[in-house]
Amino acid sequence: MTLISSRERARPSRSTGRPSNKLPGLAMAAAGVALSWGVHRLVPAVPMLTAAVVLGIAAAHLPGVRALVRGAGRPGLTLAGKRLMRAGVVLLGLKLGLDDVLGLGWATVVMVLVTVVATFFGTLWLGRRLGLRGDQPLLIATGYSICGASAIGAVSEVSGSDEEDVATSVALVTLCGTLAIAVLPLLHHPLGLDDAQFGRWVGAGVHDVGQVVATAQTAGPTALTEAVLVKLMRVALLAPLVAAVAVAVRRRRAYDAEAGAGAGAAEGKRPALVPLFVLGFLAMVVVRTTGWVPAAALDGAQHAQELLLAAALFGLGSAVHLPTLVRTGGRVAALGLCSWAVIAGVSYGGVLLTT
Template identity: 70%
Template sequence: MPGTMGAAAAPGTTDTTDAATHTTDAARASGTAGLTQARRAAETISEAKTPRGADTAPATADGLRTAVPPPPSEVARSSSPAGDKPPPKVALSGKANGLALAVLGVAVAWLAHHLAPAVPMLTIAVVLGIVAAHLPGLRTLVRGSCRAGLSYAGKRLMRLGIVLLGLKLSLDDVLDLGWATVGMVFAVVAATFFGTLWLGRKLGLNGDQPLLIATGYSICGASAIGAVSEASESDERDVATSVALVTLCGTLAIVVLPLLQHPLGLSDAEFGRWAGASVHDVGQVVATAQTAGSGALSDAVLVKLMRVAMLAPLVAAVALSVRARSRSRTAPREAGVDATSTASANQAGTAAGATDATDAAAPAARPSAGPGARRPPLVPLFVLGFLAMVALRSTGWLSGGAIDTADHAQELLLAAALFGLGSAVHLPSLARTGGRVAALGLCSWLVIAGASYAGVLLTT
């Protein structure tokens, strides 16, 4: 019996043990499944919190993530200087290269002017800039590593030169001309400016070219173009084309106007006033009027400086016009942004509450203050500097040596600026639109020459 009972009990014990084993395995399986589900849930939450695009590492068998090294290409890219933002010294190096090239151009222009004094140094500087932009050896530098410095010279150095240009003029010189001459100069400037502007629009010229050409012909050539381009924020290519055109016509005036003095029956004094009222750049006026003697030269310079005095109010008027246009353009845009922001807030409020949605949508709807939203100043600072220099010269406090030094510095600064502007001229592009631009330049030249000739006859 005991043996029988033991034998009978053994199968029962075995069954019980097997059942317990199955129960334990089931529990383990259930626990493993639960742990797996828990891990998956944790991974899902972690992935939801991880920003899109962030690097993720695969999980190991124990559920821990291991750091995966980036690919070799990524390592090379991150360690390469090209993958980072260029350090400040790279930008400074590019600007220094362009400024050095501009200084070299000024040195060559100065040497050429001393070899041929009849040709103004500023005219030579513009021509050298155009030549440098098209020479096979220099073209790559002008359009590449030197572009930043040349553009800097065309803008910043131009401003400094215009400020020092004010030391050429005093209020006593203006009063010595007489009110009849002052009125004549004002009428010539107004007729040339508005006539050229109207003709440019009729010829279908786009951008600010009509404005720039009108300013250059009516006031003081390339210097006036540079001043107005700063106030109107004109495209550099339009500025360069306008400078090239006004420089070409001013250079032709040095040759053409002296040939017309006697056929037109002008005395030396009358010819000097005609040259001062019609020729664009100060240096070109000097080169043109000196052919008729010192008396003609002094009258020409005084009349020319009277035209220069009108640069400040003209630039201020252009700045106010640009500011008004900027305000009229930004007002509808701001109104549209406010309407969009309100609509977005209302839609979001329907889904998740109006207050929270408004707070979330407002920053995204409001545009940041970028270059397009910036309004030009009422009066550019360099114009105020120009007027300050005129006032300083009028006080009589400056010595002759100081005025001569400032005059040389002003000429060098403008020469560097004009070299930079000339280097931005692209002759193939100019040839494509050169017909209309040349027609406008020729018409403007005829307008100012005819108006100034009539004004000289009426006031003498």
């Protein structure tokens, strides 16, 4: 099974317009962040990042606004979806210290690894069988197994994925993660889980960090602590996954060049094995591990990371075209539900076996 679809998608050309051409889109992204923050303040159960995606999708379809989104605002919104996503991923590394991961114990680490591998390859295989377009199976598998939209954005940078594939994948993963906030707490006691077990299950099975926090906090501080630690262990796997995808892209392009299937692939820029923003993520993990960063600085970095990711997700949400999504909606929904069942089932079994 290959990580990259047989039909390699060309990376969209970068905009060569003046910086001022991006200002309308960036202003829209900033407004989207402000509205997302307001929604989260009014309804704390709705994470700001989830609200940002939904508002971005809404902006792309509202009469009077959609013309701006698809026209003058597009360059800035695309910039937000790419560049601000990278910056947010870098700051995400400050949430993770190596001592936190080691403190989980090897049994939990193995459980997380098994869950991630089973979810990633299971989702990728099923997506190919369902015939989803382009890189959607790869991106959805990444989002479900690692850390939602942040992982999708990181992998799309090295896979050269089409912006519409990225937006559709983000919308699906965000939708299922949002449903988890309402559904999983109802299963806490029926499944016979204590608070710590429930927290680990949520951390291993829910996609985005914000969604993990919103779901686990319903069971109290013990569940929340366990959930965040397990979730950050999954986040730590982002760097090796991005490197693996970069290797797969290189091999695919080399194969296409040798077979004469596409000179463009041979002439295109080879993706770095580990992109700079992933190196930045790893550097932030090391910085956090040293313990030298004051708590106030970590809090500030967390707020900055949330704002950057919210702007990026608003930009990605604005690229969703619902009529196109509806045409493949049945297959996409089937993949999402099956993948959700896999990660929930495998992580539940893992929690029971390791506690």
